[in-house]
Amino acid sequence: xxxxxxxxxxxxxxxxxxxxxxxxxxxxxxxxxxxxxxxxxxxxxxxxxxxxxxxxxxxxxxxxxxxxxxxxxxxxxxxxxxxxxx
Amino acid sequence: xxxxxxxxxxxxxxxxxxxxxxxxxxxxxxxxxxxxxxxxxxxxxxxxxxxxxxxxxxxxxxxxxxxxxxxxxxxxxxxxxxxxxxxxxxxxxxxxxxxxxxxxxxxxxxxxxxxxxxxxxxxxxxxxxxxxxxxxxxxxxxxxxxxxxxxxxxxxxxxxxxxxxxxxxxxxxxxxxxxxxxxxxxxxxxxxxxxxxxxxxxxxxxxxxxxxxxxxxxxxxxxxxxxxxxxxxxxxxxxxxxxxxxxxxxxxxxxxxxxxxxxxxxxxxxxxxxxxxxxxxxxxxxxxxxxxxxxxxxxxxxxxxxxxxxxxxxxxxxxxxxxxxxxxxxxxxxxxxxxxxxxxxxxxxxxxxxxxxxxxxxxxxxxxxxxxxxxxxxxxxxxx
Numbered sequence: 396x397x398x399x400x401x402x403x404x405x406x407x408x409x410x411x412x413x414x415x416x417x418x419x420x421x422x423x424x425x426x427x428x429x430x431x432x433x434x435x436x437x438x439x440x441x442x443x444x445x446x447x448x449x450x451x452x453x454x455x456x457x458x459x460x461x462x463x464x465x466x467x468x469x470x471x472x473x474x475x476x477x478x479x480x481x
Numbered sequence: 482x483x484x485x486x487x488x489x490x491x492x493x494x495x496x497x498x499x500x501x502x503x504x505x506x507x508x509x510x511x512x513x514x515x516x517x518x519x520x521x522x523x524x525x526x527x528x529x530x531x532x533x534x535x536x537x538x539x540x541x542x543x544x545x546x547x548x549x550x551x552x553x554x555x556x557x558x559x560x561x562x563x564x565x566x567x568x569x570x571x572x573x574x575x576x577x578x579x580x581x582x583x584x585x586x587x588x589x590x591x592x593x594x595x596x597x598x599x600x601x602x603x604x605x606x607x608x609x610x611x612x613x614x615x616x617x618x619x620x621x622x623x624x625x626x627x628x629x630x631x632x633x634x635x636x637x638x639x640x641x642x643x644x645x646x647x648x649x650x651x652x653x654x655x656x657x658x659x660x661x662x663x664x665x666x667x668x669x670x671x672x673x674x675x676x677x678x679x680x681x682x683x684x685x686x687x688x689x690x691x692x693x694x695x696x697x698x699x700x701x702x703x704x705x706x707x708x709x710x711x712x713x714x715x716x717x718x719x720x721x722x723x724x725x726x727x728x729x730x731x732x733x734x735x736x737x738x739x740x741x742x743x744x745x746x747x748x749x750x751x752x753x754x755x756x757x758x759x760x761x762x763x764x765x766x767x768x769x770x771x772x773x774x775x776x777x778x779x780x781x782x783x784x785x786x787x788x789x790x791x792x793x794x795x796x797x798x799x800x801x802x803x804x805x806x807x808x809x810x811x812x813x814x815x816x817x818x819x820x821x822x823x824x825x826x827x828x829x830x831x832x833x834x835x836x837x838x839x840x841x842x843x844x845x846x847x848x849x850x851x852x853x854x855x856x857x858x859x860x861x862x863x864x865x
Binding site: 459460461462 | 620623625626629632633641
C-alpha cells in the first residue's frame with residue numbers, strides 16, 4: 396500500500412499495529428493475486444480489510460544486510476507485567 | 482551503571498592495535514607523530530590520518546577488497562578488541578560455553594561514515610552514467626553497513642546497532658549497549674565507532690567555516706581533521722569478573738541532552754546548557770559529586786565557540802579538574818571522538834594519573850553527552 400519506506404518502514408507499520416489494536420480493523424495486503432505455495436499456512440488478509448478482536452500484534456522488520464527486529468505490541472493489561480527479561 | 486571495559490582495539494594515526502597505541506603514548510610527542518598534511522584534503526589543513534594503512538597486515542590477503550576504508554578500520558578494531566578481551570584468538574571463540582557468537586553484539590557510532598561512498602556514487606551517476614554505478618559499492622552508502630561487516634567478519638550474532646548523532650555517537654553507544662546487556666540480549670558488546678577523513682567531508686567543513694582556521698584558539702592551533710576507529714569490549718561488571726576477565730576501567734555514569742539553536746538559520750550550535758545537563762546527568766547516575774572528578778577528557782578541538790561552551794559548562798558544574806585534550810593530536814574524529822576520549826581516559830588510569838574521569842562530547846547542533854569512567858582498583862567513595 397505504501398511501498399518500502401526503508402528506515403521509516405517499521406515505524407509506519409507500528410502505527411498501523413497500534414491502530415489495529417485500537418480499532419479492531421486489520422488492514423489488507425492490497426494487489427494480492429496469488430499466494431506463494433510456501434506461504435500456504437499464513438492467514439493473509441488479502442485485498443479487503445477484516446474486522447477482528449486483536450489484543451496482541453507482532454511487528455517484524457527484516458533489513459537487507461541481515462538485521463532483523465521484532466516488536467510485540469499489546470493492549471494494556473493483556474500481557475503479564477514486564478519482568479525485565481529479553 | 483556498572484559496566485566493565487575488558488579490552489580494546491584501535492586504528493589511529495598513532496598506530497594500529499593496543500601495543501602500537503600504548504607504545505606511542507609512552508613515547509610522547511603525540512602531535513608530531515599524529516598530525517601531518519592530508520593526502521585526501523584540499524589546501525594545507527592539518528589532519529591525523531591513519532598513516533601507512535595496510536589492511537592486509539591486519540585482515541589477511543583476501544575478502545576485503547570491496548570494503549571501504551571505514552569498514553576496514555572497524556573490522557580491524559573489532560578483531561583486536563575481541564582478542565584483547567580474551568574472547569577470541571585466531572578467529573575462534575576461546576570459550577563458547579561462556580561467551581560465544583550469539584552473546585556478542587556491536588554498538589558502533591559514525592557521523593559521516595558513508596559520505597564518501599554516497600558522493601562517489603552520485604559523481605558516477607551525474608558525471609558519467611548511472612549504468613556505470615558499481616553495485617558492489619552500493620552497500621557502503623548505507624551508514625550501518627560498516628558495523629554490519631564487523632558482525633559478519635567476527636561471526637557476532639547479538640544485536641548490531643549504528644548510532645548516528647554527530648559528535649556524541651560513541652558515548653551514546655555506551656547507553657545503547659547497556660540496554661542490550663541489561664535485557665540479556667548480549668553478554669558482551671563492542672562499543673565505539675569510526676570515522677574517515679575524506680575529501681567531501683573536509684570540503685564541507687571548509688564551506689561551513691569550521692576548517693578554515695577561523696576557529697583558531699589562543700594557542701594558535703587550528704581544527705585538525707582526524708580519522709580512525711576504536712572499539713571497547715563492554716560487559717556487565719559482575720559477568721566480567723565471573724569469567725576472570727581483566728577490567729581496564731568501569732563505566733559508571735552517562736548523561737545526554739539537546740538544546741535547540743535559537744534559529745533554524747544557525748548552521749552550527751555548541752551548547753553549554755546541553756553539556757552542563759549531560760555532565761550533571763552523568764554525575765548523578767554515578768552518584769558522585771563534582772569534586773570526585775580528577776580528570777576531564779575534553780572535547781576541545783580548536784573551534785573557539787565550542788571550546789568556550791565547554792569551559793562554561795565545566796565552570797557551571799563546578800568541575801576544576803585537569804583537562805586532557807586528545808583532539809589536539811588525534812584531530813576531530815566526530816562520531817568516534819567519544820571512543821578516542823575513553824581511550825585517553827584508559828591511558829590515564831594505566832599511568833595512575835587519574836582515578837575518575839569525565840569524558841565529554843559536544844555536537845555541532847546542540848547535543849552533548851558525558852560519561853563517567855573509573856579506574857577499577859581504587860574507586861572513590863560515592864557520596865550517597
